[in-house]
Amino acid sequence: MDATAAAPSLRDPDPVADPSGAAQEIRLEGVGKVYPDGTVGVAELDLTFAAGELSVLVGPSGCGKTTTMKMINRIIEPTTGRILLGGEDVTRVDADRLRRRIGYVIQSVGLFPHQTVRANVATVPRLLGWDRKRTRARVDELLSTVGLDPAVHGDRYPAQLSGGQRQRAGVARALAADPAVLLMDEPFSAVDPVVRERLQSEFLRLQETVRKTIVFVTHDIEEAVRLGDRIAVMSTGGRVEQFAPPAELLGRPANAVVADFVGADRGLKRLAVTPIDTADLEQPPVVGPADGLADAGAMLDRSGAGWALVLGEDGRPVGWLPADRATGPGTVGSALERADAVAPVHASLRTAFATMLQQDAGWVAVLDGDRYLGVLTPASLHAALRRSVKG
Numbered sequence: 001m002d003a004t005a006a007a008p009s010l011r012d013p014d015p016v017a018d019p020s021g022a023a024q025e026i027r028l029e030g031v032g033k034v035y036p037d038g039t040v041g042v043a044e045l046d047l048t049f050a051a052g053e054l055s056v057l058v059g060p061s062g063c064g065k066t067t068t069m070k071m072i073n074r075i076i077e078p079t080t081g082r083i084l085l086g087g088e089d090v091t092r093v094d095a096d097r098l099r100r101r102i103g104y105v106i107q108s109v110g111l112f113p114h115q116t117v118r119a120n121v122a123t124v125p126r127l128l129g130w131d132r133k134r135t136r137a138r139v140d141e142l143l144s145t146v147g148l149d150p151a152v153h154g155d156r157y158p159a160q161l162s163g164g165q166r167q168r169a170g171v172a173r174a175l176a177a178d179p180a181v182l183l184m185d186e187p188f189s190a191v192d193p194v195v196r197e198r199l200q201s202e203f204l205r206l207q208e209t210v211r212k213t214i215v216f217v218t219h220d221i222e223e224a225v226r227l228g229d230r231i232a233v234m235s236t237g238g239r240v241e242q243f244a245p246p247a248e249l250l251g252r253p254a255n256a257v258v259a260d261f262v263g264a265d266r267g268l269k270r271l272a273v274t275p276i277d278t279a280d281l282e283q284p285p286v287v288g289p290a291d292g293l294a295d296a297g298a299m300l301d302r303s304g305a306g307w308a309l310v311l312g313e314d315g316r317p318v319g320w321l322p323a324d325r326a327t328g329p330g331t332v333g334s335a336l337e338r339a340d341a342v343a344p345v346h347a348s349l350r351t352a353f354a355t356m357l358q359q360d361a362g363w364v365a366v367l368d369g370d371r372y373l374g375v376l377t378p379a380s381l382h383a384a385l386r387r388s389v390k391g
């Protein structure tokens with residue numbers, strides 16, 4: 001073996017410097033940080049972030065969220081414990097190499113102001129020694145993925161982008177070398193609420209494709225609930241009070257600290273993270289617009305129901321018929337209350353409830369594609385929510 005081959009270089013295919021891209025578990029074992037002035041940033045922390053999941057750290061200011069995150073890529077060196085990435089102890093590996101394996105997105109984005117968007121996104125591939133063609137293809141692909149047109153935005157400088165576009169470029173840069181892990185420190189907090197919500201939705205869609213192991217820090221419990229597969233609620237000194245999926249955290253807070261942090265309106269928040277369950281659907285009487293009113297009235301009398309759902313010929317709901325309108329001559333079509341209250345079967349209870357309110361209907365019909373499955377009413381919605389807590 002010659003001497004040059006033994007010398008480590010950035011171009012070596014080494015497991016730390018050349019990420020495989022597959023999501024990896026992050027395990028913290030007794031990881032702690034005492035700052036030189038004696039402040040305990042984080043007491044000993046044992047926490048595992050599952051591969052391919054988005055885990056959120058929330059908690060009051062100063063509780064140690066940022067310290068915890070920065071210990072993972074060793075911007076802050078832990079004073080105790082060890083960190084395993086995909087089972088490998090990375091507590092003492094070369095920090096620069098470790099960081100190339102970990103994407104990092106921060107609030108202020110941190111794009112280099114004197115470099116174009118393309119050059120910014122190409123930072124890590126360049127360090128890894130990718131050739132120009134491969135780098136260019138990857139950069140353009142990523143810009144498109146995050147919603148930036150390479151032809152329009154690729155050659156601009158960061159100052160020539162909006163806040164939301166800069167944030168997208170920051171996400172593209174973090175993903176450029178296909179890292180196994182992504183750390184995100186309040187990445188969406190510098191943009192206005194409307195842009196923020198759009199970035200969050202786009203980011204969720206992106207994560208469905210890339211499935212990275214993500215650790216995400218935020219102050220905002222709404223954001224945590226919206227994005228997180230799991231949420232760690234932290235308290236002063238870097239203690240984890242509860243680490244659980246959003247529905248569990250909101251439905252069964254482990255203690256008063258968590259209950260207080262998630263808020264008194266946690267029942268409402270839970271609507272957003274509880275999917276519709278077809279077992280909760282009700283089956284009201286169903287009539288068609290061409291049916292006679294008298295027949296519909298007789299049927300409602302027999303069933304004892306106060307209303308019937310009106311399904312059009314295509315099987316989609318067109319409205320509802322209150323029992324007191326089901327009399328006299330004419331057809332159901334002439335007496336029905338129109339409402340387009342439908343929700344797809346994969347929607348959350350919140351979507352279903354919002355549709356119910358928006359359409360001013362006492363029900364929302366649940367559809368699987370075009371197929372009508374049944375309705376949710378305020379009563380069945382309540383039952384569904386209660387059941388989700390017990391479950």
Ligand SMILES: Nc1ncnc2c1ncn2[C@@H]1O[C@H](COP(=O)(O)OP(=O)(O)OP(=O)(O)O)[C@@H](O)[C@H]1O
Nearest residue numbers: 035037039040041060061062063064065066067068
């Ligand atoms: N360099 C430092 N020297 C001394 N103490 C520090 C240092 N950096 C952070 N701390 C302290 O460590 C604790 C945790 O800080 P950290 O920044 O991790 O909190 P955080 O939860 O991210 O806060 P915020 O939500 O306000 O960003 C705080 O008490 C903070 O004052």
